[in-house]
Amino acid sequence: MKASQPASARQLFGNRVVQAIMVSTLFLQIGIWVRNIAILLFVKAMTNDDAFAVSLISVAEFAPIFIFSFIGGTFADRWRPKRTMVWCDLLSAVSILGVLFAMTYGSWKAVFFATLVSSVLSQFSQPAGMKLFKAHVPEHLVQTGMSMYQTLFAVFMIFGPVVGTFVYQSYGIETAIGAMGVAFVLSAASLAFLPRDRKDEAGKTKSHLKEDIKAGFRYVGSSIVLSKLGGGFVAAGLGLGLIQPMGIFLLTERLGRAETDLQWFLLVNGVAMIIGGMLAMSFSAKVSPAKLLAFGMVVDSLSMIAMGISTNYGITLGLQFLSGFVLPCIQIGINTMILQNTEEAFIGRVNGILNPLFMGSMVVTMMLSGVLKNAITLVPLYVVAGVLFLAGVAVLAPLFKLKGGMQPETEQKAG
Incomplete structure (x- = not known):
């Protein structure tokens, strides 16, 4: 190897x-x-x-x-x-x-x-x-x-x-x-x-746009992998949206730090992502993308919960590093699973369906995060976000037994 x-x-x-x-x-x-x-x-x-x-x-x-x-x-x-x-x-x-x-x-x-x-x-x-x-x-x-x-x-x-x-x-x-x-x-x-471009890469432009759109939704619905990914996207988006705007309050209210310390959190997160991405590049061929994705989501969820509970600046900074470190595992796992389990002719529509699921659910909880913070305080908010990430892992759990690559039933139903 x-x-x-x-x-x-x-x-x-x-x-x-x-x-x-x-x-x-x-x-x-x-x-x-x-x-x-x-x-x-x-x-x-x-x-x-x-x-x-x-x-x-x-x-x-x-x-x-x-x-x-x-x-x-x-x-x-x-x-x-x-x-x-x-x-x-x-x-x-x-x-x-x-x-x-x-x-x-x-x-x-x-x-x-x-x-x-x-x-x-x-x-x-x-x-x-x-x-x-x-x-x-x-x-x-x-x-x-x-x-x-x-x-x-x-x-x-x-x-x-x-x-x-x-x-x-x-x-x-x-x-x-x-x-x-x-x-x-x-x-x-x-x-x-x-x-x-190959001549056949222009797509079947003789078909109606409406039919292409319907075919895209049928394709995702007929695929076990893509439909489970969609469920995981929604859970992860809901969890991330809850805490995305709350970082500044975690620093000032929970840790008693100045707002300017937010730059160090962002720096630590970015450095961790580079290190995590380089390590993932070295061992990614040995691990299935589903397990890589689940590992990242589990560690991220536990980090979220611990960050909400922690009152120590150093520990929270370390948890922020850990969260950034596993983020490439999530991103790599998602993109690899989409590419491996989608026919070339449907790549665009699959991305067009799954990405809004994540973004839409994230925006919904981002809009509610301020109200929820005032209602249940900061710590439960981070705990709920971590639990939602774990729920996303539970949705993806059936995929761990799959070895990757396109599933036969997906190709037949799409056709």
Whole structure:
């Protein structure tokens, strides 16, 4: 096994599709983090720290996931993936020119449009990238490839805010938005090195869109793996939403620390994700994605409960590290299971169904978390969040006996 791992790593790094997608993701992450931080700081400055105006940034970023995720996934299944990704990046870059023009001759509020457009287009581009991964990466390398992908995201969780803050504070909002446009163009250029789309990758465009949508829901419903994943997504989203806005209160009320200490929590979490992602890359081939996902969710749930109970800053910081350490296991397990258990023709629609389940349930409990905190206090809130994660593991438990790969009954029913 040890002898085969370096060969597998060389095979993965030498894969033309993996190389192009990773370089594209690198440029996209630079653009996204410059966008997120620069627009956040700019809007705060222009509105004198108006919380409602700042919240609109999140609305512009996350609302398209609900509205366009399934639509984007359906069209990604109908269109050629390479062409879809390149055009999405180029259209994002063109929209940046429109934003700069509007800011020069119109209103500064056009900055919200930059977030909205790139977020909408990502709902078409992301599932197209998953389709390419499915088509061109050998199945035994998928889980390792997902580990690389998630580790890159973890790196930017640490360095992204630094880059975004530097660009905005040094050069201003116009340069920051211009840098976004350049990043999108470079991403599109790197995707040019992808293999040509196969002629049959245009999808069965003769079918009606409505029929494609119905087929997507039937496909997920007919698959044991995907339907159980959907249930796990809902449970995890409900739990995460409860505590997502509560970190600042955990610091100030439970631990008696200053608000500024939140940056150390985020830093510890990001470092832990990088370490966890690199370790997961080394042993992911030995562990089934279902067990990897369950391990991450169990440890995360226990960490949540312990963080809510703890009154010691050092212990809570250690638990935050542990939570970030296992997060790549959850992300890698989810993406690998989707790729291994979904036909290439349905990748976009499966993503478009499962992602809103998670995001929607998370937003529901995020809206209720403040009211619940006042009603039952902080400790029970964290305990309930941990229990919901454990409930998600219980939903996924039947999948532990499956060895991965597409289930025969799924292919038959989908057909």
